Amino acid sequence: MFFSEIKKLDKQYVANTYARNDLDASSGTGAVCVDGSGKKYIDFTSGIGVNSLGFTNPAWVDAVKSQLDNLAHISNLFYTTPQMQLAKLLCEKTGMCRVFFGNSGAEANEGAIKTARKYGSDKYGPQRNEIITLVNSFHGRTIATLAATGQDVFHKNFGPFPEGFVYANANDIADLQAKVSDKTCAIMIECVQGEGGIIPLEKSFTNAIAAICAEKDILLVIDEVQTGVGRTGKFLSCEHYGLRPDIVTLAKGLGGGLPIGAVLFGEKTKDTLGLSDHGSTFGGNPVVCAGAIEVIKAMDGKFLDSVAETGAYLAESLKKLDHVKGVTGKGLMLGVEPADGLVAGSIVKTGIKHGIFLLTAKSKVRFLPPLTISKDEIDSGLAILQEVLNKEMQALEAAQKETAQ
């Protein structure tokens, strides 16, 4: 089928909720994607932080295929080895105690919200139900996680939204303290705000959060849906901050390409959810868990150090490009603020035409490459990006000249 036909039928039959890039992805290896016409692209997106080990990692593909040959699904009314093994590995990696599996980041955060409210209600009564989140956060697109998301643009069209979310300004300790009350059951944060523009929290702020949580028995919930599973050069981004969360949520990079979400419970919360308190038909599916096990197994100390090192190399290389104003982020989760006047969305579009995949995050160009990307691939990709930035700057200057005349 011609690409033009695919596009036409997609527009007709698939809900128009996405601004799609102008190509049909058909195969991939590592950090290289191939479209339907055979053109290659260097991938700095990993499917929005999902393909942690790149496209078609051999160990991952083998594990998924062999699980498929045995058993694709059975439901959570039965025990399966892959789900148990994955939960054990996750606890060993993180120091958390127990895991609930769902299918996405939003769903994991729903589980975290339910757990936080039940913890508050069990111990202090039903009025203890408020969760403080941060302005400019992103926690998902279900009704409750939209309410948890501290951005007004997400609080339109779909009301009424559930109550019980209070927003504090990031890195503003006084504002946070003012929002804490007897009703607060949890504080929920991303250590590096992702969709909000790749903005790491300040350590003095996270220290203050930890102190408030410890003093008042408020749960610390860390949304590691984007930052988790090695993305920032540590298994969890909260390790950079020395935080000991009560609940951690994971999703994007955990499955290595298949849909999964996980809620990790610490000592305080491991018994909060009991029989029938929560559930999921697909959660912890054995095929998905078999893939995720390979992702976790790959993430030894050496692998994480290499993510940190590759991330530092990418950040330094980006800073050297012309028309780059600044670089933010940690590990292989980076945001590039382009020179004044340049538009991130336009850079992404032009990038695709020239053979690189990029993302945006607010005004920034966002990099979430596979954690296995090589320095050679980074070099080739950034050579293309420099051309793209030059072209965008020329176009901007031409447009400015036109308006000046």
Ligand SMILES: *Cc1c(COP(=O)(O)O)cnc(C)c1O
């Ligand atoms: C992507 C994201 C989510 C939502 O995940 P979905 O799998 O799309 O539901 C939640 N929190 C953060 C921090 C994210 O980056």
